[in-house]
């Protein structure tokens with residue numbers, strides 16, 4: 001069952017100027033419910049641009065993105081976002097619990113329900129003990145777990161991640177990769193993750209979308225076959 005549909009997506013930066021730059025051109029693909037799709041490609045291929053257009057952070061020049069048949073901007077709460085730079089995505093003057101509570105506060109969830117949800121979500125990423133601490137008191141990998149918890153606290157149906165594990169050491173990256181696979185399995189959430197690391201894409205995903213330097217060349221590697229236990 002298709003939930004996310006990207007159709008004819010094009011993004012031209014500085015359109016109409018002499019330095020107009022076509023970052024992606026008529027990119028189309030679909031993602032099934034619960035599927036884990038990685039977007040890979042060399043630097044400058046348009047991976048971040050594609051993810052920003054899917055999330056609504058950037059306006060496409062042409063084409064559409066729909067989630068369950070509707071524009072994502074019309075269905076707030078269905079989207080969780082995680083970026084590479086955890087140190088800039090968390091607010092240092094808020095505790096970890098307050099950071100994770102932000103999407104809930106923003107949508108008017110009551111205090112008691114919010115507190116329970118924050119505890120539950122932090123526990124689900126293995127961080128039940130850091131609620132009252134501040135992000136800067138934690139290691140990089142733990143900060144990224146807090147950022148993941150914040151993305152998940154409102155229980156979105158779609159998780160978009162841009163190079164989420166690129167700034168942590170190898171062992172931490174392996175732990176976070178396994179964490180996100182478990183989260184996908186537990187929540188049945190749909191995940192689209194951008195990475196320049198093909199090994200990571202093969203390890204994580206059901207399907208890989210490959211962007212090339214040529215903005216209109218998109219390849220889909222379907223059904224990544226994984227050994228038992230991945």
Ligand code: ADP
Nearest residue numbers: 013021023041042043044045046047048049050
């Ligand atoms: P990737 O994530 O694969 O490295 P990007 O989406 O960041 O690729 O970039 C694709 C192309 O779009 C590149 O040529 C880049 O220089 C250009 N680009 C990205 N962001 C902007 C921007 N905000 N303004 C102008 N050009 C941009």
Ligand code: ADP
Nearest residue numbers: 173174175176177178198199200201202203204
């Ligand atoms: P085994 O000892 O059974 O061969 P692996 O070496 O395949 O186990 O995996 C050990 C851990 O390393 C996994 O749980 C996973 O976190 C990580 N891992 C393995 N392969 C990759 C990969 N290609 N990319 C990222 N992480 C990986």
